[in-house]
Amino acid sequence: MPGALTGIRVIDLTQMLAGPYCTMMLADHGAEVIKIEPVEGDPTRRFGPFPEDDTERHFGGYFQGTNRNKLSLTVDLKKPEGRDILIRLARDADVLVENFRAGVMDRLGVGYETLASENPRLVYAAIRGFGDPRTGESPYVDRPAFDVVAQAMGGAMGITGPDAATPMKVGPGIGDIFPATLAAFGILAAHRYAMVTGQGQFLDVAMYDGIVSLCERAVYQYSYTGRPPVPEGNQHPILCPFGMFPALDGRVTIACPRDSFWTELVTVMGRPELASDPRFRTNADRLQNSAQTVEIVESWTRQLTKAQIGQALGVRVPYGEVNTAADIFADPHLKAREMLVEVEHPGSARPVTIASTPIRMTATPGGVVQRAPLAGEHNDRILAGCGFSASNIAQLRESGVIS
Numbered sequence: 001m002p003g004a005l006t007g008i009r010v011i012d013l014t015q016m017l018a019g020p021y022c023t024m025m026l027a028d029h030g031a032e033v034i035k036i037e038p039v040e041g042d043p044t045r046r047f048g049p050f051p052e053d054d055t056e057r058h059f060g061g062y063f064q065g066t067n068r069n070k071l072s073l074t075v076d077l078k079k080p081e082g083r084d085i086l087i088r089l090a091r092d093a094d095v096l097v098e099n100f101r102a103g104v105m106d107r108l109g110v111g112y113e114t115l116a117s118e119n120p121r122l123v124y125a126a127i128r129g130f131g132d133p134r135t136g137e138s139p140y141v142d143r144p145a146f147d148v149v150a151q152a153m154g155g156a157m158g159i160t161g162p163d164a165a166t167p168m169k170v171g172p173g174i175g176d177i178f179p180a181t182l183a184a185f186g187i188l189a190a191h192r193y194a195m196v197t198g199q200g201q202f203l204d205v206a207m208y209d210g211i212v213s214l215c216e217r218a219v220y221q222y223s224y225t226g227r228p229p230v231p232e233g234n235q236h237p238i239l240c241p242f243g244m245f246p247a248l249d250g251r252v253t254i255a256c257p258r259d260s261f262w263t264e265l266v267t268v269m270g271r272p273e274l275a276s277d278p279r280f281r282t283n284a285d286r287l288q289n290s291a292q293t294v295e296i297v298e299s300w301t302r303q304l305t306k307a308q309i310g311q312a313l314g315v316r317v318p319y320g321e322v323n324t325a326a327d328i329f330a331d332p333h334l335k336a337r338e339m340l341v342e343v344e345h346p347g348s349a350r351p352v353t354i355a356s357t358p359i360r361m362t363a364t365p366g367g368v369v370q371r372a373p374l375a376g377e378h379n380d381r382i383l384a385g386c387g388f389s390a391s392n393i394a395q396l397r398e399s400g401v402i403s
Contacts, residue, residue, distance in 0.1 A: 003030020004364040008191065010034065011089055011096040012070065015042055017147065018127045018176035018183075018207065019099035020066040025184040026095070027069035028357040029366040034089065034382055035070045036077075039403045041375030042067075056347030064372045065354050068343060072373035073382045074403040077108050081401045088386045090115045090122060094194070095187055099127040102141050112202045122200040123190040127183050131206035138206070145207055150175030154211020155218045161231030168231065179210030240286040240293050241265075244322060245301040251322040252301060252309050259283060264316040269300045329353070343371040376403040 008031040012023040020035075027033040035042070047062035059067075073089075076082040087110065090096060096115060098105055105111045112124045112134070129145020130138040151157050151169055161168040183205045194200045212219065221229045221237070229237060234244035241262075242255045256262045259282055266274040274280050274296065279289045286293045301309055306321045313319045321327065334340055339358065342351040357366050379402050383393050396402045 002364060003028070003366050004361060006030035006364075008032065008095065009093045011036060011086070011093045013096065013098035013100070013105075014127070015044060015099065016176070017066065017173050018180045019097055020044075021177050021180035022125070022127060022183045022187070023070065023097050024066045024068065025181065025357070025359075026187065028368065029359065029361075030364065031095075033070040034378075035067060035072050035373065036086065037072055037074045037375055039074045039076050039376075039400060041074065041403075045375065051345055051348035051350065051352065053349055054345065054347040058346045058374050059372055061352065061354075064343070064345065064352065067372035068354065068368050069370055070373055071378040071382060072376055073379055074376035076401050077110065079399075079401050081396060081399070083109055085383070085386070085396075085401070086110050087115065087118055089382075091119050092386075093119065093122060094191060095123045095125065097125045097127070097183070097187070101144060102126075102128055102132050116200060116202075120200060121194045121198050123187055123194055124200065124202045125183055125187050125190070126202070126204040127179055127207065128204060129207050131209065132202070132204040134202050135204050140208070145175075147173040147175035147207075150179070150207035150211045153208050155215035156211050159215060159218050159229050159231055162233050164230035164232070166231060174214065175207055175211055178214050179205045179207045182210050182213070235290065235294060238287070239283060240290045241297050243294070245294075245298050247301050247309055248303070248305045250306050252306055253320050253322065254297060254301070254313075255318040256283075256286075257318075261317050262286065265297070265313075268312050268316060269297075271296070338367070341368045343368060345371070346374060379403065 005026055008026070010023055010026050010031050010033045012019070012033050012035045014020050014023060023033050023035070042063065045059040045063045046057075048060040050057060050060045075085050077086060090110075115124060116122055126132050129143060129149060130140040133141060148169055151174065154175070156170055156174060157167040160170055183203075186203045186205060190201050190203050217238075218229050221227070236242035239255070239257050242257060244251050244253050254265065256265060262280070262283075263275040266272055278285065280286050280293060304312070309319065310321070323331065328334060329340065337360075339356050340353050341356045342353050345352045354368065356368050359366060379397075380393055383396070383402070384390075388396070393402070
């Protein structure tokens with residue numbers, strides 16, 4: 001079944017996590033994504049983990065997870081013939097995505113203006129640490145950045161941690177993944193505009209900007225109160241109770257963003273009088289007495305297992321177990337939603353499991369269709385589609401322009 005983005009051709013010049021995650025989102029929904037790699041292959045192919053029986057080491061889990069559903073073309077863009085290949089590809093492409101530092105593509109002779117002159121409807125997207133001068137100057141434009149840098153500067157670490165003195169990095173790479181998601185949205189918005197007007201454009205997402213937008217609560221809190229928010233552990237600065245609580249066999253989360261949920265919670269706990277207690281009647285009251293509120297809930301949860309808490313709360317109060325990866329693999333919800341999929345891992349006798357797309361559609365569901373590609377696996381197919389003859393391709397391979 002075709003995906004919602006079938007017919008869109010994307011040239012993917014990205015590496016690491018942010019860029020590949022962005023183009024993965026497009027590929028998962030049917031876009032033809034051509035991953036341009038150095039002749040020796042994307043450096044992240046060498047990142048693990050690897051299956052124990054994999055002696056070939058074409059790629060590890062890092063690469064597999066975000067490069068499924070893509071085609072691979074290896075090209076040396078430092079050679080004139082390599083640049084010519086990219087220009088020929090861009091003439092028929094809808095989108096190009098790269099996440100080099102600002103100016104790299106321009107120095108190679110294949111920057112936005114060059115490619116747009118060949119294809120005026122091209123949507124050219126960049127994900128950089130601090131943006132691109134085309135959309136706004138930054139004093140940090142030449143600085144490299146990775147997930148941890150974006151998390152730190154964008155404010156995520158500043159509101160995450162066990163206490164005010166201990167900022168912490170968030171476990172998942174949100175400094176990459178959230179800007180990548182924003183870029184995918186921007187690409188589709190710009191592509192829609194190009195379909196209507198025939199005019200492409202340059203767009204970029206700065207990782208720093210993306211995390212500031214993710215931490216929007218910290219922005220308005222500081223604006224409204226004049227006090228910068230700080231890490232507050234596993235509770236919430238505005239809602240109470242709204243956080244993590246101990247159980248006999250682990251931890252659960254319980255959230256009462258509305259007073260009606262508090263009424264349901266204390267009724268289940270066998271303490272319905274707390275619903276009308278002036279110390280806890282409203283969210284504002286509970287925030288004022290947050291330590292007591294949290295202790296009341298903890299005194300109930302710590303006597304029960306996660307399953308007992310879930311059975312007691314049912315559908316009455318928002319709650320969830322704090323899952324490990326092993327718990328996630330065993331969860332019937334994820335099985336029913338087909339969120340964990342098995343794919344081939346070249347060099348290994350057994351398949352591996354990766355996360356599928358969470359974006360589900362009824363007519364064009366999307367998902368994982370094929371494993372990540374081998375380096376240069378689709379060289380001949382892609383180049384032949386651009387008009388290169390078999391002898392041309394053989395000459396390019398002999399001269400080291402492709403692998």
